[in-house]
Amino acid sequence: MQAVHFGAGNIGRGFIGALLHQSGYQTLFLDVNDTVIQELNQKREYEVTLVGTEQEIISVKNVSGLNSSSHPDEAIEAISKADLVTAAVGPNVLAHIAELIAEGLKVRMRVSKEPLNVIACENMINGSSILKKHVFEYLNEEERQAAEQSIGFPNAAVDRIVPDQRPGNILGVAVEPYYEWVVEQTSIKGERPEVKGITYVDDLNPYIERKLFTVNTGHAVPAYLGHYKKYSTINEAMGDEEIKKVLYGALSETGEVVVRQHKFDQSEHGEYIRKIIERFSNPYISDYVTRVARGPIRKLGQNDRLIRPASLYIQLTGKEPVNLATVIAGVLLYDNEQDDEARRLQDQIAEKGYEATLQSVSGLAAGDPLIAAVMKHVNVMKR
Ligand SMILES: NC(=O)c1ccc[n+]([C@@H]2O[C@H](COP(=O)([O-])OP(=O)(O)OC[C@H]3O[C@@H](n4cnc5c(N)ncnc54)[C@H](O)[C@@H]3O)[C@@H](O)[C@H]2O)c1
Numbered sequence: 001m002q003a004v005h006f007g008a009g010n011i012g013r014g015f016i017g018a019l020l021h022q023s024g025y026q027t028l029f030l031d032v033n034d035t036v037i038q039e040l041n042q043k044r045e046y047e048v049t050l051v052g053t054e055q056e057i058i059s060v061k062n063v064s065g066l067n068s069s070s071h072p073d074e075a076i077e078a079i080s081k082a083d084l085v086t087a088a089v090g091p092n093v094l095a096h097i098a099e100l101i102a103e104g105l106k107v108r109m110r111v112s113k114e115p116l117n118v119i120a121c122e123n124m125i126n127g128s129s130i131l132k133k134h135v136f137e138y139l140n141e142e143e144r145q146a147a148e149q150s151i152g153f154p155n156a157a158v159d160r161i162v163p164d165q166r167p168g169n170i171l172g173v174a175v176e177p178y179y180e181w182v183v184e185q186t187s188i189k190g191e192r193p194e195v196k197g198i199t200y201v202d203d204l205n206p207y208i209e210r211k212l213f214t215v216n217t218g219h220a221v222p223a224y225l226g227h228y229k230k231y232s233t234i235n236e237a238m239g240d241e242e243i244k245k246v247l248y249g250a251l252s253e254t255g256e257v258v259v260r261q262h263k264f265d266q267s268e269h270g271e272y273i274r275k276i277i278e279r280f281s282n283p284y285i286s287d288y289v290t291r292v293a294r295g296p297i298r299k300l301g302q303n304d305r306l307i308r309p310a311s312l313y314i315q316l317t318g319k320e321p322v323n324l325a326t327v328i329a330g331v332l333l334y335d336n337e338q339d340d341e342a343r344r345l346q347d348q349i350a351e352k353g354y355e356a357t358l359q360s361v362s363g364l365a366a367g368d369p370l371i372a373a374v375m376k377h378v379n380v381m382k383r
């Protein structure tokens with residue numbers, strides 16, 4: 001079985017690639033990073049090290065790479081013949097891989113009606129559906145109708161902390177042992193892909209919201225407040241009692257939303273939170289706050305990990321999400337020259353101020369109570 005995976009980065013190699021290999025797939029990684037591609041083609045294998053109290057090494061074999069930017073024709077051919085297509089490139093990159101996928105599907109659909117599933121494994125709600133929308137922009141009406149019959153874009157939630165790797169180690173990845181990959185089976189075309197570790201569900205929404213609004217909202221707390229307090233790793237920030245207090249508070253606010261919206265059992269959700277906090281404190285993982293804080297404009301998006309649960313919290317409880325508002329203030333104060341979105345955010349703030357910037361990046365209406373709640377913390381924190 002042949003899988004084509006877009007993005008030979010942290011999660012691509014450290015999670016998706018490893019499970020595909022363990023499930024018997026040969027994986028072709030499509031990426032734009034020549035160094036990684038060359039190394040993949042030279043070595044044809046790499047190691048994933050699970051780091052916890054005990055270490056385990058997984059050898060990931062039957063892998064190769066292709067620079068999809070400089071070799072689009074080969075990428076299209078590979079997509080046209082694939083048994084499964086996956087992607088972990090970042091939410092903002094999905095639009096840029098859509099044309100290649102569309103061209104691959106056109107070639108495929110000309111010769112066969114064999115079903116294919118395309119799974120976006122990104123930290124976002126409806127990632128595969130959004131990718132489908134971008135792909136369909138490159139298809140004509142007839143091709144769209146054919147794709148509706150045979151090409152599935154099941155949404156997915158993926159969870160494993162994969163930090164940036166040490167310089168010099170091009171392919172090897174150190175990851176936490178924990179993982180979760182949940183895929184929406186109702187959108188699958190043909191047989192469900194046999195991938196070890198995938199949990200199939202009918203409705204993904206509860207799972208992606210629980211993951212994004214617990215793991216990723218929680219992670220944002222030591223990231224942004226950690227950077228604000230000049231810590232460099234998540235681990236260091238987790239040792240700060242003030243940060244921990246906001247973390248517990250934020251997860252209690254999102255917990256109220258997730259449990260009420262999706263009817264999760266309260267005590268099971270408490271256990272889910274406890275486990276996540278333990279994962280953030282894994283002393284064997286060194287994860288920089290700048291990785292977890294990357295892309296602050298995306299993270300202030302209307303449907304992302306902070307604004308959506310904070311808005312729902314206000315709607316559902318009528319209370320102010322004090323802790324989420326603190327973290328959102330931390331995002332607005334996130335100043336990192338190395339991060340393109342952080343620079344753009346700070347430029348916007350310099351031009352039009354915190355309040356107008358928050359409103360424009362989050363899509364919140366003027367006068368939304370969340371804006372006032374956040375501004376209280378911005379005013380205290382910026383002093
Ligand atoms: N790292 C984690 O802990 C983790 C966990 C769960 C989900 N995710 C999600 O997975 C996605 C990827 O995250 P990551 O941490 O692996 O990032 P990463 O930066 O390590 O990997 C992204 C890869 O995509 C490649 N890429 C960029 N543009 C491309 C293009 N046009 N075509 C093909 N490849 C391209 C990059 O070169 C890079 O190798 C994100 O949506 C992230 O939120 C990450």
Ligand SMILES: O=P(O)(O)OC[C@@H](O)[C@@H](O)[C@H](O)[C@H](O)CO
Pocket residue numbers: 123158159160161162215216219220291292293294295
């Ligand atoms: O990948 P991002 O930028 O959406 O979020 C940063 C981290 O919170 C994220 O990568 C987590 O490590 C991951 O989602 C854990 O499953």
